[in-house]
Amino acid sequence: MRLLATAVCIFSLSTVFAQGKSPLVFEKATALRYGATITPASTKAQLAVIAGEEMEGRETGTRGQERAAAYILSQFRAAGLQPGANGQWEQHYPLYRDSLETGIITAGDRTFHFGTDFYANVQETPNATLDAGVVFAGYGIVTPERNDYKGLDVKGKIVMVREGVPAGMPREKANPSEKAAVAAFRGATALLVISRSANRFRLLDQEYLRKTDIYKKRDTSSRPGIYYITPVMAGAIMGRDSVQAERGLLPVAAPQALQVRFEKKDLTLRPSNVLGYLEGTDKKDELVFITAHYDHLGIVNGKINYGADDDGSGTTAVIEMAKAFGKAAREGRRPRRSIVFMTVSGEEKGLLGSDYYTSNPIYPLAKTVVDLNIDMIGRIDPEHEQDTNYIYIIGDDKISSALRPLSEQVNNTFTRFKLDYKFNDPNDPHQFYYRSDHYNFARHGVPVIFYFNGTHADYHQPTDTVEKINYDLLARRAQLVFYTAWQIAMTDTKL
Numbered sequence: 356m357r358l359l360a361t362a363v364c365i366f367s368l369s370t371v372f373a374q375g376k377s378p379l380v381f382e383k384a385t386a387l388r389y390g391a392t393i394t395p396a397s398t399k400a401q402l403a404v405i406a407g408e409e410m411e412g413r414e415t416g417t418r419g420q421e422r423a424a425a426y427i428l429s430q431f432r433a434a435g436l437q438p439g440a441n442g443q444w445e446q447h448y449p450l451y452r453d454s455l456e457t458g459i460i461t462a463g464d465r466t467f468h469f470g471t472d473f474y475a476n477v478q479e480t481p482n483a484t485l486d487a488g489v490v491f492a493g494y495g496i497v498t499p500e501r502n503d504y505k506g507l508d509v510k511g512k513i514v515m516v517r518e519g520v521p522a523g524m525p526r527e528k529a530n531p532s533e534k535a536a537v538a539a540f541r542g543a544t545a546l547l548v549i550s551r552s553a554n555r556f557r558l559l560d561q562e563y564l565r566k567t568d569i570y571k572k573r574d575t576s577s578r579p580g581i582y583y584i585t586p587v588m589a590g591a592i593m594g595r596d597s598v599q600a601e602r603g604l605l606p607v608a609a610p611q612a613l614q615v616r617f618e619k620k621d622l623t624l625r626p627s628n629v630l631g632y633l634e635g636t637d638k639k640d641e642l643v644f645i646t647a648h649y650d651h652l653g654i655v656n657g658k659i660n661y662g663a664d665d666d667g668s669g670t671t672a673v674i675e676m677a678k679a680f681g682k683a684a685r686e687g688r689r690p691r692r693s694i695v696f697m698t699v700s701g702e703e704k705g706l707l708g709s710d711y712y713t714s715n716p717i718y719p720l721a722k723t724v725v726d727l728n729i730d731m732i733g734r735i736d737p738e739h740e741q742d743t744n745y746i747y748i749i750g751d752d753k754i755s756s757a758l759r760p761l762s763e764q765v766n767n768t769f770t771r772f773k774l775d776y777k778f779n780d781p782n783d784p785h786q787f788y789y790r791s792d793h794y795n796f797a798r799h800g801v802p803v804i805f806y807f808n809g810t811h812a813d814y815h816q817p818t819d820t821v822e823k824i825n826y827d828l829l830a831r832r833a834q835l836v837f838y839t840a841w842q843i844a845m846t847d848t849k850l
Contacts, residue, residue, distance in 0.1 A: 383768065386841060389683045390769070390834045393675045395826035398833065401430070401674055402733070405649070406667035406821050412660040414653025415700045415707070416450060416569055416624035423649050423670075424629050427698050430674045431631030435681035439630030439695055440717055446628045448711040450701070451572050453477050455565040457618040460582070462592045463611045470564050473547075473584040474556040475617065478567040480580040483617045485544055489513045489592055489609035494521055495534040495546070510542030513613055515589060517603050518550045535581050543579055545615060547592075549600055550583040569624065569704050580617060626650075626700040628708045630717065633680055635693040635844065642718045643694045643844045644726040644801075645836065646709070646792055647673045648702030658817040663824055665814060668733030669806075670698050672833035679837055690844035692724060699792055702730075709792035713799050720796075724850055725758065725843050726803045728793035732832040733824040736809030743825070745773040746832050749788050749805035750797060752779070755850040758802050765842050770835040778807065802850045806836055 404410075404426055411419030428444035440446040455477050458469025467473055493503035495516030501524070503516075516538075520529045527533070535546045556564060584592075589600035594610045629649070635641070647669030651662025661667070677696045683689070695718060701707030713720065732746065739745045751759045766772055778787045788794065793803035808828075813819040843850065 385688060386769065386838055389679045389688070390837050392679045392682060393672075393830050393833050393837060395830045397675055397678075398671050398829045399821075399824075399826045401671040402663060402667050402821050402824060402829075405670050406661045406663040408659060412653040412655075413649060413651045413662060415626045415650045415704050416452065417653055419653060420626055420650055420700055424627050424700070427629045427649060427670065427674065428631070431629070431677055431696060434631070434674075434677040435685060436631030436633055436677055436696065439632035439697070440628070444629055444631070446630060446712060446715075446717065447625045448627070448701075448708065448715075449572070450569045450624045450626060450704075450707065452569050452622045452624060453567045453619045454622070455617070456620050457616050458565075459616050460584075460588075461614040462609070465591050467584070467588050467591075469617075470559075470561045471557045472553075472588045473582050474553055474564070475580055475582045477565060477619065478570055479573075480582075480617060481578070482619055483545065483580050483615050485513065485615040486612055487511060487513050487544055489515055489547070489613050491515045491593060491605045491607055491609075492538070493517065493603060494519070494524075494528075495537060496520065496524065496528050497537050498528070504537070504541055507607070509538065512543055513545045513547060513615070514538040514543040515547040515549065515592070515605070518548050531581050535579055539577070539579050545579045546581045547589070548581060548583050549586055549589045551586065551601065553583045553585045553588075569701075569707075571707065580615075582615075626708065628697055628699045628712055631677055631696040633677075633684060633690070633694045633696070635690050638691040639693045640722055641692045641849065642723045643690070643692050643840055644697060644723060644796070645673055645676055645694065645729075645840055646697045646699060646726055647729045648700065648708065648792055649698040650700040650703055650708070652703055652815060655817075660815070660817050661820050663819050663821045664731050664733045664808070664811075665819055666702070666730045667821075668731060668824065668829055669729035671829070672729050672732060672836060673698055675830075675833055676837045676840065680841075690841065692844040694840065694844055702792055706792055706795055709795040713795040720799045720801060723796070723801045726793050726796035726801050727806070727836050727840055728791055728796075728803060729806045729833075729836060730791040731808050731810075732806055733826075733829040734808050734811050734813075735825060735828070736811055738809065739775075742773070743828065744771075745775050746835065747778050747787075747807040747809055748774045748776055749779045749807060750793055750803045753788070753797060753803065754800060755802035757850050758804065761842060761846075761850075762804060762839055765838045766835060769838045770831055772831070772835060778809075804839070806832060808832075
């Protein structure tokens with residue numbers, strides 16, 4: 356059905372353009388009346404709150420993000436929208452963050468410490484309390500030509516291996532995860548990798564090493580932990596010196612058992628996407644999505660990263676469009692298709708909020724006509740300092756060939772920007788198409804447009820602040836998205 360509907364839409368719009376007629380389905384004066392409610396002053400007032408000090412940089416999973424969500428839903432409610440998440444304003448989703456409470460390894464009277472003598476990836480390494488013997492297994496490699504486990508019984512033991520591979524062996528066999536899988540298959544409870552680089556971790560921020568970033572849950576229960584140990588530590592465990600350990604001149608078994616304590620505190624977070632819903636009329640079962648991410652980087656090294664442009668500007672635009680569409684609906688100009696205004700969190704952590712939504716959609720993706728995604732529309736990039744009347748358009752021709760002509764006609768009629776397609780090139784080295792939340796909709800076959808002003812010197816810096824925003828441009832760029840959304844919401848045929 357989607358292919359048929361898309362084909363009909365493409366044929367219909369192509370015919371209209373070929374005949375030289377405007378495909379606009381609403382009076383220009385009506386559109387201008389509601390679009391004009393999006394002003395430099397109103398966007399400035401919104402952004403002053405969203406990118407204000409109280410929001411603490413809006414990092415996903417923090418109180419700043421929760422405050423921003425509360426503010427956004429209050430604005431959606433004031434605009435006359437309905438809660439868009441099954442009767443609620445927020446779609447919560449689980450994320451996780453770990454911190455290492457205890458990380459020590461003991462051999463006899465020697466105790467070795469995490470971050471000084473050894474290192475392990477806190478996210479990937481499971482909690483462990485072990486008391487077991489240690490078996491040295493060379494490089495820990497098993498192939499048809501080589502078996503470093505020949506004659507070794509490692510079941511219930513801790514395996515120690517050298518890093519890397521011997522001469523003539525494919526480099527992929529050096530992968531510690533593969534070595535851990537080989538050890539696990541033979542019943543090992545942990546893997547110690549002798550690494551010259553393990554010394555370097557003592558030079559890094561120890562608090563940083565002991566905490567993970569936010570992540571989606573992964574099952575690590577079936578894998579032994581991988582611990583990268585210094586040659587000095589390896590030698591001490593096996594009763595040899597560090598030079599012998601580095602060269603692999605070690606006995607098969609350690610003279611005493613090893614005790615491992617690796618204990619983490621697991622924190623479950625419940626960030627949210629905020630959804631406001633405006634019901635349509637005769638085509639209300641079809642959805643137009645207008646999205647932006649409201650999260651940013653939070654507080655880094657004691658400094659607030661305000662994220663005024665990234666993506667306070669997009670969040671502001673979504674709120675202002677919600678107000679404009681809400682006003683139109685109250686005055687009898689309700690759109691034919693329903694509109695979902697969604698601000699997502701987790702974008703800066705890897706598009707996590709939009710990934711959760713598209714994996715757990717509240718509205719059928721097959722009925723979602725388009726996602727108009729706004730990420731950074733309040734600034735000017737270095738390439739356009741001499742001609743600021745521009746906006747980058749990304750992704751408009753990836754799913755539907757009807758979307759670009761519609762977008763261009765709306766722009767020519769109302770805002771008359773130079774639509775810059777530079778970053779829409781599949782060979783774009785920045786790969787921006789894959790780096791904002793529209794991509795998760797596109798992965799599911801939903802047509803998208805990504806509106807973007809490009810990067811600048813303040814991108815992902817504490818200096819991305821409200822006083823550097825060009826509010827005239829922000830308002831006009833938001834108006835372009837508004838007019839485009841209205842046209843799509845009103846037209847007869849699906850994209």
